[in-house]
Amino acid sequence: MAVAGLVVAGSLSFSAMAAGNFPAGQFDPSGLKGPAQGPATEVFVLGTAHLSGLPATFQNKSLNLVLDKLAAWKPQVIAIEALSGAQCDYMRHYPARYADTVNRFCPSTEIAKAATGRDVPAATAEMESLLAALPAQPPATQRRQLAAVMLAAGEPASALVQWLHLPEAERKEDGMLNQKLVDMLNRMTQRRDESYQIAVPLAVKMGLQRVYAVDDHTADLEFDAAEEKAAGEAIQGAWNNPASARRRELDKALYAKLDSSEGVLDLYLAYNEPSAADLIFKGDFGATMNEPSAKHYGRMYLGYWETRNLRMVSNIRDVMGITPGKRTLAIVGASHKPYYEAYLHMMHDVKVHFGNAVLKANAGADAGKAP
Template identity: 60%
Template structure:
């Protein structure tokens, strides 16, 4: 009895010590998802992030034909998924229900789908559900009527680029009214073809060439805040502008000024895209913008509020891409996004266990 009590007491004393040692070992172990890569069977998801300047800001004499070599480089890689910096129709529908916070965002980024709703009889959720029902059963030899109807559905769902993919797959003689497309929607699609926007001039023709049926909208603005006081708005603008006025920003402007002059031929534009996608630009992006904002010294930490918004937005954008990849593992994904997002996209995507990121300008060489 005496020895049993002694053993029990010793075990009781040893358990906390063992737990302390175990917890100490765990505390010293750093969990690094990007080093736990797989899978053991089957191909990894592959991603290339094409950082792009926003083509809408280019001069009016810029020709979409000068994007030819960039599109060809991407086509040669044969992506099976294309993701773009556009808010999805579903997210716009959500934000329209919260006007007190997102009124400005909706006005800036969300298309009016009322004409497509009238033509199809479907609102955004219903049109989205119908698309999800039809696409899995769509054959490569889909009829013109099916493609016109899908174009109408995508417009009703707030997915203009995907609607244009279906429209451009039609023979010109079949790009007409019918199957949900009325005069207003036909005119909208024809006008959309000429929009100087990377989603329209790079993603859409690439999807058509590759035989893809849709493009995925992965932008996210749910971190946008509602109206602030005039005092805070002024204070934030002044604090962040002051932070951005630094030596790294000056270096970045010199680099960008040189790149933005490369617009006069397909060869120059390819060179420009190589420059924008070079890893040498990453420190300049951080130091001129987000790093500078993080370290500005305003009493209300305006820079850190901006940084929090930026990181949240990137995380949610990447989670949208991850969601798409998770539905069909092992495919190649091309993510087309504004240049400043590129290093964050690559860093966050590389944390995913079964994702291989092609870093920098590797696919543009």
């Protein structure tokens, strides 16, 4: 089992993490902000629950107020917590280390490969070429072709963006987009997943042509059964603390209101609240850093967690490098949010909108304004 499997699905953070204090005279990238000309690259990190783990009272349609707030901010780039097709293809070449990770996080591309004749590298190259040449008003046939190629590239969320850009009458089988792929896309529209229910509809509303999968699991480690048991006991023991208990209490109160759009917005306001990073740190990463096992399983987990966040943020930074000055929305499990914000704040031409200011802005009056 991978170290990643020890992470509790839906682990929650509510806040931004304060930057460390550098010694006097020490180089601090976060203090050297620019650019001198042109707009900075603005970013808002939306900390989210994993929708698949919410109680049955939650319905996808109840995200409408959250989507309104995000749309008012007018993002131009959207990053999601999903593995890229390219990273999944890489991992499939190293099953000794990544077999469990691939099974858990990488959707199969075999049906799309059979339909298109493209493996992941070929489909990825074609996807990029098609996107670069996409006209302002693509014909339906071109969108269907792009959706098929994106599925073969292992980029299902972006494929769904193309699919939902089509009028309902045009969402049909066509050439390499066979009925199996059509059925796959239609199932995605109902999936309880923040990538499909927040990022994709928002991208369509904003007129964007794709989303960017920026998750990273290359730091995952495989344990044998005995080590898995020992590591699991050590880490679960560290999580048994007052801060974790307090988080569960907060969740219980928030989950009780998920039968309304207002209750869902309250949940997102709480998860992005700027004052509670200390709670997530004490309950999770600070606790595991200090757990006393002889093999330091908690620190192994902490090393995995920090490495994963650094690599996720580097993937976002890579996207920002080719889209300078564009307003970027990064949607990620809420425990990642404070690490995202702290690391992104170190980038010279990046302006982070900390906390939940974007969600508190008035959807009408503040549309298009930086919060």
